[in-house]
Amino acid sequence: MPPDWRDLARSTGALKRARKVRDPETLLLLIMSHAATGLSLNQTSARAKRLGIASISKVALFKRMRNAETWLHELAVRMFAASPFDHTAGTDVTDRRIRVVDATTIQEPGSTGTDWRLHYVLQLPSLECDFFDLTDRFGGETYERTPVQNGDIILGDRGYCHREGVAHIMEEGGDVIVRLNWNNFPLVKKSGESINILKRLRTLDGYNLGEWSVWFEAFDQMYNGRLCAVRKSKEAAEKSKERIRKTARKNGGSPRPETLESAEYVYVLATTDQKTLSTEAVLELYRARWQVELAFKRMKSLFEVGQVPKKNERSARSWIYAKLLAVLLIERMIHAANFFSPWGFDERKP
Numbered sequence: 001m002p003p004d005w006r007d008l009a010r011s012t013g014a015l016k017r018a019r020k021v022r023d024p025e026t027l028l029l030l031i032m033s034h035a036a037t038g039l040s041l042n043q044t045s046a047r048a049k050r051l052g053i054a055s056i057s058k059v060a061l062f063k064r065m066r067n068a069e070t071w072l073h074e075l076a077v078r079m080f081a082a083s084p085f086d087h088t089a090g091t092d093v094t095d096r097r098i099r100v101v102d103a104t105t106i107q108e109p110g111s112t113g114t115d116w117r118l119h120y121v122l123q124l125p126s127l128e129c130d131f132f133d134l135t136d137r138f139g140g141e142t143y144e145r146t147p148v149q150n151g152d153i154i155l156g157d158r159g160y161c162h163r164e165g166v167a168h169i170m171e172e173g174g175d176v177i178v179r180l181n182w183n184n185f186p187l188v189k190k191s192g193e194s195i196n197i198l199k200r201l202r203t204l205d206g207y208n209l210g211e212w213s214v215w216f217e218a219f220d221q222m223y224n225g226r227l228c229a230v231r232k233s234k235e236a237a238e239k240s241k242e243r244i245r246k247t248a249r250k251n252g253g254s255p256r257p258e259t260l261e262s263a264e265y266v267y268v269l270a271t272t273d274q275k276t277l278s279t280e281a282v283l284e285l286y287r288a289r290w291q292v293e294l295a296f297k298r299m300k301s302l303f304e305v306g307q308v309p310k311k312n313e314r315s316a317r318s319w320i321y322a323k324l325l326a327v328l329l330i331e332r333m334i335h336a337a338n339f340f341s342p343w344g345f346d347e348r349k350p
Contacts, residue, residue, distance in 0.1 A: 001075070001079075001329075002075065002078040002079065005024065005075055005078075006023075006024040006025075008071055008074055008075065009024035009027060009028075009068075009071050010024075012068075012070040012071040012074060013067060013070065013071075014027060014064075014067055014068040014070070014071035014072075015027055016067070020054055020055060020056045020060060021054055021056060021064060026053060026054055027064060027068065029048075029053060030044060030048055030053070030054060030056070030061060030064065031064075031065060031068060031072070031318075031322050032322065032326060033047065033048070034061070034065065034319075034322075035065075035318075035319050035322035035323055035326065036322065036323065036326035040058075041058035041061050041062055042058050044058075044061060045057055045058045045061055062312075062315060065315050065318050065319065065322075066312060066314045066315040066318060067314075068318050068322075069314050069315075069317050069318040069321065072318055072321035072322050072325055073317070073321045075321075075325050076132075076321050076324045076325045076328060079325065079328040079329070079332070094153070094276060094277060094281070096151045096152070096153050096276070097123065097149065097151060097152050097153070098123065098124040098125075098153050098155070098285065098288075099121050099122065099123050099124070099130070099152055099153070099154045099155070100121065100122045100123075100124060100154070100155045100156070100288075100289050101119070101120075101121050101141075101143065101146050101154055101155070101156050101160060102119075102120060102122075102141075102156075102157070102289075103117055103118060103119045103120070103141050103159070104117070104118050104120075105117055105118075105137075106118060106320070115136075115137055115316075116134060116135070116136065116137065116316070116320070117134075117135050117136070117137060117139045117140075118132060118133075118134055118320070119132060119133045119134075119135065119139065119141070119145060120132040120133075121146055121154075124155075124285075124288055125288075129328075131146065131147055132324065133145055134317060134320060134321075140159075141156075141159035141160055142160065142162060142164075142165045143156065143160050143162070143165030143166060143168055143169050143176065144164065144165045144168045146169070148168075148169055148172035148173065148174040149173070149174070150172070150173035150174070151173065151174065152169075152173075152174035152175070153174065153175045153176070153177065153272060153277075153285070154169055154174055154175070154176050154177075155176070155177050155178070155285060155286060155288070155289045156176060156177075156178040156179070156289075157178070157179050157289065158178075158179045158180070158181040160176075160178055161178050161179060161180055161181040161184070161185050161269070162184065162185070163185060163216050163217065163218040164218050164219065166178065166216075166218070166223070166225075166269070166271065167218035167219055167221070167223055169271075170223060170271055175270070175271040175272045175276075176269070176270070176271050177268055177269070177270045177271075177272070177277075177282055177285055177286050178268060178269050179267075179268055179286070180197075180227070180267050180268055180269045182197050182262075185216065185269070186216065187214040187215070187216055187225075187227065187269075188214070188215050188216065188217070189214075189215065190213075190215050190222075190224075192215075195212075195214060195227075197227070197262075197267070198258060198261060198262060200212055200227070200229075201229055201231075201262070201264075201265045201267060204229060204230065204231045204265065205231075206231065207230060207231065208230075208231075209228070209229070209230050209279045209280060209283065210227075210228070210229045210230070210279075211226055211227065211228050211229075211279040212226070212227045213225075213226060213227075214226065214227045214269070223271070224271075225269050225270060225271045226269070226270045226271070226272075226274075226279075226282070227267060227268075227269060228267065228268050228269075228270050228279050228282045228283055229265050229266065229267035229268075230265065230266050230267075230283055231264060231265055232263075232264055232265060232266060237263060237264040240263035240264075241260050241263045241264075244259060244260060244263055245260075266283065266286070268282065268283065268286050270282045
């Protein structure tokens, strides 16, 4: 935990009154019992009383949880900043920092749609989260909300394929590798002439890789990039086409022939130069993006992040921040455990 986490409980207003809950340790224990283990407010209250931790009603605990929003958020942010992982770690294809941006939706009980959207950025290969932002359901996926350090390479799926967002990363000194969505991201030649992407993809033979220099316009400026592509296997292509057909049937329509044909390829937009990443390295890095979805599916499986059992906005945020804090604490414990040998010696010591 951050060294000043107890003082933060008081300075942020989480522990304004010492009645029933007299210290930060007790407050955090109550919150984690509720948010990290899945106990209801009633169960947490009853267990705390039975174990002599605190005599507090579920209503009082609810209010404590609500008032701890700022504290829990600050603790999570500081845990990111004090991460034991190597924040500069890249992969074996480049020494630049590789980051992956994504988002997950969160629904409250009884809801028929998205109530919250959790945006996050993970580093590769450590999968350490260095940024998150919680928005309402209208907070769309965009690179523009992502903080950038000079030299960052940020991977994203089609949801992040917006010209202004990509331009934002480039203006801040970073680069992107993003799955291309040609419907809202027109590519042109340097002269401004439009590019027929399918015509270029059709030239790919077998598993040979393809690359073409492309341009796009954003903020009244022209930006250069690389269209990198490879043909999928027949099996993978057919699976992609079936997903497209299934979605179209669900919406009462049928897919366009061009959409089905494009499903035969993996094609991404990269803004790095060839010296930084080869065509093969670009496509291999994009394949690593699936780790993000896997990591957060694991987190949601462990902590039921997909359901926020609160009707009050402040308490719901507190609950989510408590979940994130619990995940970070577990990540830190796992990381620390890697430095201990089965003979009982701390391997961090010389």
